[in-house]
Amino acid sequence: MPQGKPEAVPEDGLTTRQRRNRPLLIVHTGPMKGKSTAAFGLALRAWNQGWPIGVFQFVKAAKWKVGEETALLALGEVHEQTGRGGPVEWHKMGAGWSWSRKQGTEIDHAEAAREGWREITRRLADERHTLYVLDEFTYPMKWGWVDVGEVVEALANRPGHQHVVITGRDAAPELVAAADLVTEMTKVKHPMDTGAKGQKGIEW
Template identity: 40%
Template sequence: MADQQKTERYKARQQKVKESIDAKVDAAQIEKGLFLIITGNGKGKSTSGFGTIARAVGHGQRCGVGQFIKGTWDCGERNLLEQHGVNFAVMATGFTWETQNKEADTQAAQSTWVECKKMLADEQYDVVLLDEMTYMVNYGYIELTEVIEAINNRPASQSVIITGRAAHRELIELADTVSEVRNVKHAFENGIKARKGVDW
């Protein structure tokens, strides 16, 4: 008898949850491309962005990626996604603390941004990932107003993802969805080397 009561109470709770979720689904009727930001100090922001690109590709959608602060080293996501028609624009200068040349970094960022703006203006692209874009804005390599303008003027059905730490508050206000990745623990802090296939 006790087991039956537990089962009935469980079913009643789940029915309430279902009704609440169904109501939210019914209320969400707006069709538009989304602007997503994945920020915070934790590991996994780029991984999440690339996961969304992989998902979109799996649905037969056309995608583009702008990679900022990346070097010329092997990139597992790029190796895979280029085989499936994903267009990449890569800054290819490496981390700013390695180059230590603001002028060269700015030029490389601007060159990559030119290619990204073409994708953001092209209605054939369903999803565009601007990986590590937050740094470009914060370092002054790319003007915030330019980024906002490109996002606001993109095709209505196109979704955009920006990743990186310390996303500017104006981008956060503009975004439809903002996720913050929090650092709890990181292997690198304990002297563990970055691992191929997991970290890069």
């Protein structure tokens, strides 16, 4: 049921209202698809609340565009034109971040990932968005491009009321420990097991 009931009331000195309004660090991990899809689904709720949304995709592919990008940016346009919902920004690492001077297909992805993270820390300090989707951000941490300890510390100290969702396989134990909500998407059955290929509208 949507409202939910706590299983226990903690002795943290907070009021129910304070606990209710706690900004969350959410991690979607596990081997199965649905991690990013569920994060973009959360963005629908955020949009409806009028929250400024920032999506940061830590993907190597330069031109790849998922259907969610077009759809969420269309909702951002609805906000601009009618005032309904919230504003939406969508940034991709791919061939270089939109704000970066370094662009092109030959960019250094390790450096680009660090640059993305630096921009996110600036935005967190400025309280620019209410929902951040850091899509596939577990990989730069896994590969040692961005320091997990630094990420956990920056997120722990973020000001105001900013929700952060991080997606990707193999979330670091430190990140899981720091998160408020962690969901693992587990494969029970997948059509590619029986030789099917990805298809439009479903996989992208």
